[in-house]
């Protein structure tokens with residue numbers, strides 16, 4: 001049996017990429033929508049403004065996002081090297097591999113703020129289940 005999603009329901013992947021609350025998939029996980037405002041990039045409200053879901057489930061809850069962030073970085077580097085090889089061709093005979101390493105490292109630095117946010121989104125989505133009837137649950141305001 002397959003349950004049909006209503007047209008206004010957000011999928012898991014989209015809610016993670018757009019940093020939405022995993023419980024209702026509507027409220028924002030972060031106060032500032034721009035991840036490149038570095039002073040406030042990781043600031044989160046205590047609770048979801050839509051459903052009231054608590055965002056820090058326990059003290060130090062987000063320490064585990066380091067593992068997710070590491071995995072995302074490795075995945076990014078693998079994809080970047082494959083894309084570079086397919087388009088510009090990597091070789092040990094010239095400096096192309098070092099150029100690719102340098103550009104991928106620079107890209108990782110530039111992409112760190114949104115990648116850290118996505119790591120937090122993935123981490124909290126591992127522990128909080130989606131509830132399409134969140135209005136009726138006890139966490140609602």
Ligand SMILES: [Zn+2]
Pocket residue numbers: 021022023024025026027048049050051052053
């Ligand atoms: Zn919510």
